[in-house]
Amino acid sequence: MTNPASDHSVSCRDYVGRFAPSPTGPLHFGSLVAALGSCLDARHAGGRWLLRMEDVDAPRCVPGAADTILLQLEALGFEWDGELLWQSRRERHYHAALTRLRDKSAVYPCACTRREMADSALARDGSRRYPGTCRSGLPAGREARAWRLRTQPGVLRFVDLLQGEVSEDLERDVGDFVLLRADGLFAYQLAVVVDDAEQGVTHVVRGADLLDSTLRQIYLQQQLDYPTPQYLHLPVATNMQGEKLSKQTLARALDVTAPARTLAGALRFLGQPLPADWADASLAELWRWAIAHWDRARIPRMRAVAWPEG
Known part of the structure; x- marks a missing residue:
C-alpha cells in the first residue's frame, strides 16, 4: 500500500498550492508552520504556490495586519506566484x-x-x-x-x-x-471553496485545526461540480498548556530579525532535516536545502504538537 504521506501523485507542472492567512494580526509561529509546509510541498513538487488574503470576515480583520503579514513573509524569504488574491474583492x-x-x-x-x-x-x-x-x-x-x-x-x-x-x-x-451570514457576509466555507476552484488549487496544505471542516468543503465542491483538491493537514503548534497558538492565546509575532533561525525552528517542528552548518548558511541557501530535502513522511502524524519556541 502506498504511504499517503509520501505520495506526490500530481505531476510537477500541475501542482498548485496556496497559503491563505486571515489578517486578524501578525503571523506567529503557528502561521509560519502552515505557510512553510504549504510552500515547501509545492516547491518540492516543482509546482506553483499562491498567496490569498482571506479577509472576507471584515469585522475580524485588523487594520494594517495584511501589510504586516506581507512584510513578514518577504523578510523570511517567501516568494509566491502570480498576484495576491483578496477575498474582500470577490463578492x-x-x-x-x-x-x-x-x-x-x-x-x-x-x-x-x-x-x-x-x-x-x-x-x-x-x-x-x-x-x-x-x-x-x-x-x-x-x-x-x-x-x-x-x-x-x-x-x-x-x-x-x-x-x-x-x-x-x-x-x-x-x-x-x-x-x-445574517450580517450579509459570505461564510468562510463558501469563499474558500470558490477561491480554491477558481485558482486551480490541486493541493491544500494547512493546519489540522481545519481538518474537521474539510468534509463540508468537499460536499460543497460536489454541489458546485468543482474538483476536490488533495488535502494535507499539518499538526497545529500549541503552547505548553495545549492551547493553539493564536491571537487569543497571546502568541508572539514572528521574529523576522533573524529569518534563518526562525525558518529553522519551523523546519524542526515539521520534522525536516537541517544542514549541519545551517547557522552559517544564508537565507537563500537554507531555502534551497529545505526545498530539496522536503519529506512528507517526516512530518509528525499528529493533530497538535506543543512547541516551547512558539
Whole structure:
C-alpha cells in the first residue's frame, strides 16, 4: 500500500498550492508552520504556490495586519506566484456560486438566531449543529437572516495525506450549514471553496485545526461540480498548556530579525532535516536545502504538537 504521506501523485507542472492567512494580526509561529509546509510541498513538487488574503470576515480583520503579514513573509524569504488574491474583492464570485446553488434548490433561507440555537448539539469543530428548523420553509412571520446549504444523509470520506482517513455524516453530525451570514457576509466555507476552484488549487496544505471542516468543503465542491483538491493537514503548534497558538492565546509575532533561525525552528517542528552548518548558511541557501530535502513522511502524524519556541 502506498504511504499517503509520501505520495506526490500530481505531476510537477500541475501542482498548485496556496497559503491563505486571515489578517486578524501578525503571523506567529503557528502561521509560519502552515505557510512553510504549504510552500515547501509545492516547491518540492516543482509546482506553483499562491498567496490569498482571506479577509472576507471584515469585522475580524485588523487594520494594517495584511501589510504586516506581507512584510513578514518577504523578510523570511517567501516568494509566491502570480498576484495576491483578496477575498474582500470577490463578492460577485461568491454571489454567483450561491445563485447556482439556489437554482438547484441546494440552499434555503433561514430565520434562526444564535440564541435560538444555543441549546443545539456541538459538531466536532465546536460549531452548533443545525436542527433543521427552517428546512421546510420559514416559520410564519419570520424573515430570512441567512442562507444554508442543504446536507444529505450518508457518510462522506476522504483520505488526508498525513492524518489518514476522515469520515463524517454531515446531516447527522453538522446539519445544514451557513453560506451567507445574517450580517450579509459570505461564510468562510463558501469563499474558500470558490477561491480554491477558481485558482486551480490541486493541493491544500494547512493546519489540522481545519481538518474537521474539510468534509463540508468537499460536499460543497460536489454541489458546485468543482474538483476536490488533495488535502494535507499539518499538526497545529500549541503552547505548553495545549492551547493553539493564536491571537487569543497571546502568541508572539514572528521574529523576522533573524529569518534563518526562525525558518529553522519551523523546519524542526515539521520534522525536516537541517544542514549541519545551517547557522552559517544564508537565507537563500537554507531555502534551497529545505526545498530539496522536503519529506512528507517526516512530518509528525499528529493533530497538535506543543512547541516551547512558539
